[in-house]
Amino acid sequence: MTRKTANCILAGLAACALAVIWHATHGISMFAKVDLAADDGICTEADLRDAVSVVRKEFRGFDGCVMQSLRYSAEQTQQERDTLAQTGHSPLGDDFDEVIVLESDFTTSKAFSSIVYQGCAQQGFQWIVTRQNGGEWELKTAGYA
Numbered sequence: 154m155t156r157k158t159a160n161c162i163l164a165g166l167a168a169c170a171l172a173v174i175w176h177a178t179h180g181i182s183m184f185a186k187v188d189l190a191a192d193d194g195i196c197t198e199a200d201l202r203d204a205v206s207v208v209r210k211e212f213r214g215f216d217g218c219v220m221q222s223l224r225y226s227a228e229q230t231q232q233e234r235d236t237l238a239q240t241g242h243s244p245l246g247d248d249f250d251e252v253i254v255l256e257s258d259f260t261t262s263k264a265f266s267s268i269v270y271q272g273c274a275q276q277g278f279q280w281i282v283t284r285q286n287g288g289e290w291e292l293k294t295a296g297y298a
Contacts, residue, residue, distance in 0.1 A: 188224035195230055196253055203290045204253040204282040211280070211292050217262030229254035229279065249283035249293065256280075 189201045196204075205223060212220055233252045258276045283293040 188222070193227045193231075195227060195234065196225070200251075200253065200290070201225055204255060204280075207282050207290050207292050208255055208257070208280045208295075211295065212257075212259075215259070215261075218259050219262075221258040221260065223255055223257045223280075226254045226256045226279070229256070233281070249285045251284050251287075252293070253282045253290070254279055255282065 187205055189198055189205070208223060209220075212218070230253055233254060237250070237252065257278045257280065258274070259278065260274050278295065278297065280295045281293045282290045284290045
């Protein structure tokens with residue numbers, strides 16, 4: 154084996170090791186089981202895919218966490234939409250006219266930034282995604298209801 158080949162192999166191994174370390178310490182939303190069942194007439198599948206993308210992007214900032222599942226909550230979505238329709242505004246604000254609520258289960262690592270939640274399983278964590286006039290979906294809030 155030539156020196157050049159050996160250096161290439163070592164560089165490849167180092168890149169793989171860095172990728173493993175990065176994934177071990179950052180949110181890994183790509184491994185989430187995603188349930189997009191939306192035959193409820195409230196949301197289209199395309200809207201749900203876009204909302205899930207917004208949540209995944211945000212979740213990547215949850216260092217050391219691993220997403221187990223992400224699912225569409227038709228009941229919570231309808232509740233938020235009913236509040237918006239009945240009152241003309243929402244406790245979340247008035248800068249949107251469409252809303253999707255997703256729920257997730259994830260685990261945190263012992264290195265998670267919040268000491269309170271280190272090494273815990275989080276279940277039913279809600280992600281509320283909104284948009285105005287058919288624009289881009291944005292994360293409005295995340296947490297527990």
